[in-house]
Amino acid sequence: MASKINLNKKLFSVRDLSKNYDGLKVLENIHFDVCEGEIISILGPSGCGKTTLLKIIGNLLEGSSNFKALSNIFGFVFQTPALLPWKTAEQHLNFCKKFNRGNNFLSNNRILDLIGLKGFKDYYSCQISGGMQQRLAIGMALSHNPEVLLMDEPFSSLDEITRQKLQEELLRIFSHKDNTSKAILYVTHSIEEAVFLSNKIIILGNKPAKIKKVINIEFNKPRNNLLRSSKEFFDYLAQVRRLVE
């Protein structure tokens, strides 16, 4: 994992991003860079504008900023997996590829293999569990070779055990050779999740949301279940918790 990070190569920057809703300031002067290999968590309380920020970056919402998203480079994973229960896992992937002009897409089998849904190709999305649905949603986001994955609290509706498993899975997928995305922007309200997953945490303050603090996370150990009960992990948790309050 660590070897893949090349913090020198900038993918894109967010500059002076602000957003008003009917005169109410929601986001103010958001400012950060996204570099290759980074998993950046955007951490903040519910309703602070994290999702809005992600949607502006992904060009789903308009923001009052100079920032122009380059379409097609983003793959979205939403809080509730946006699946189509009348389609099978494979049809979902085909659907995503169909509406993206591009080529050299990874084959469906490789994607299903990557997200751990091998053997579920012909299952309808209403037949698989919540965790598998979110895996499929990740597969859909990856299917059209995005440069950046934008994830909006993707595991927040899952149970704790499944959530931890999927967090590790996400890291495995991200470092896999078949993965083409170069960075992840990850919105979350869970401090633990942010610490476990990211290289960088952007902590947002409330009303209007602006960047309170950015901290870099570096572990000497590999990011797996053992890390969660290690001292350095707890130290980071404590540090972030202090900053959030």
Place this chain on the structure above:
Amino acid sequence: MKKFLKEFSVLASFFLIWEMAVRLLDVPTFILPTPTEIFLEIYENFYLLMNHTSITFLETFMGLIIGAFFGLLIALIFAYDKRIKDSIYPYFVTIKTIPIIALTPLIILWFGHGLVSKIVIVSLACFFPILVNATKGFLTITESHRDLFRSLQVSKLGTFVHLRLPSALPYIFTGLKISVTLAVLGAIVGEFVGSDKGLGYLMVLSSTYLETPTLFAAIIMTAMIGLILYLIVNYLERKIVFWGREE
């Protein structure tokens, strides 16, 4: 099979008690005929009965199709143009509150005693449940789905085919099921008010002449029409909307 036997035994004992009660208490036929008299009536006048049934079935079926067609069409327009929806929908809701029976004499006056007036009545009765449910169906799209389709830059047509239509289907079937019941009702009411054929006409006629077994036979046939149409819709729903309604 066990379930079927249970249901069948309930029905059989019901008829048995009925038969015995009427015979023992010596109830006159014009008040309450025995089940055997009713089935004999159906058997003896089968051709005549089927003739009336087919007329009512045709009215119900055609009305259902036409009502559903227009209901879906208007629902589509509503789904794609909010301004039209906001300016017209209140009027539809107002018209909907008028009982179909109140409109029947007028429709008979305009369209005559034949099949057409009944088809108009049935379509009108079916139109509203389909319109209301389909409009709701076309417009219930979760934010995640909308965001997904926008992030993939799916065209309007693609969004309709891959998202709006399939997510509306469960609602459309709900509307169809409500409509089936109303369709039979509309056809019978139409025939009551003005016609010279159909099960509704047969009911009026047989009650006038106190031919109660015929009246019962007509009621049974009416129930059959409703049941058959409901089963067809139900079958189609299970085949087409195999994923069930998403909550």
